[in-house]
Amino acid sequence: MLQQLESTYQQAAAELDALTDAAALHDWESRYIGKKGAVTLLLRSTGQLPKEDRAAFGQRANAIKELLDTAYAEREKLIQEQALARDLEEGQIDITLPGRAHPTGGLHPSTQTFRELYRIWGDMGFQVYRSRDVETDEMNFTLLNFPEHHPARDMQDTFFTKTEGVILRTHTSPGQIRSMRELGADGAQPVRVILPGMCYRNEQVTARSEMQFHQLEGVVVGKNIRMSDLKGTFVEFARRMFGQEAKVRFRASYFPFTEPSMEVDVECFLCGGQGCRMCKYSGWLEIAGAGMIHPTVLRNGGYDPAVWSGFAFGMGPERQTILKHRIDDIRYFWGNDLRFLEQF
């Protein structure tokens, strides 16, 4: 058996030296040193030998196995190196090819609109004030002069929590009270802030309306603040946001917390006021609700309405983004579909 072992070793070593490709190497491995390889089987049959021969045979067989293992690893490395050199020579790896670019993330279209709004309102002297998403019914409605029976308090509009009197804000307007109370120093200091944030309404989701959407509120309180200030501010804002030629229109409206109240429209930038599908052939696009802050609300914010006055407005950045990019469905915003998001 020792002779057989030696001749198998000679043969294996000679064959290995002549191998030049990976497939043949693999075949060699299973024939000689794999689980059922000739050397492995010989090593395993040590026990069948007479007792006195076992130790010498076992020792030699183990040494041969080790020699072949090492030679195999060396040959494998050599074959890999040769293959790589061949590939390089044949030009299969073109090292002059440009690297592959990694896809980079982008800003959400709403974030982009917000940043533009921050820049414009910031340049016009407004600071950002962050108010909370989870609100009290009192802040969201009562202190904003909503009568007890106002339909906005109905179950359809508001998301309630399990805690009595605690809701998800339906608009950013409760931040009016919070910012007046916090920054107004008990009705002694003026306030000029914008309040960005998410709002929640328990309403039917459609192409134009979501259950959650952003608003950007604006609050200005001071002495001698008049309707003309509100108007002038919006004319300036529209120019900065939509271009120097932008025209603004104010329509009478109603909100419990402003008096008088109005909707602010800009001339449709798609058709220049001629009338098109986007403006529903009216020539105008609504961009905000606004008005002079109601005396009751001023009082609830800590101000004496005989001395102080102010205006407020609330706009919907998603609706503005929809108009700007002509997006046909608001549901894309929170759908997280990369095919939509990657377009911005």
Ligand code: FA5
């Ligand atoms: C308000 O929420 C008032 N708080 C705005 C306001 C503030 C008026 C300060 C006066 C003074 P309104 O419900 O119209 O008003 O919403 C304001 C804007 O939020 C809308 O013009 C629209 O752009 C956006 N908006 C309202 N509901 C949705 C909705 N379901 N999905 C997407 N955007 C919405």
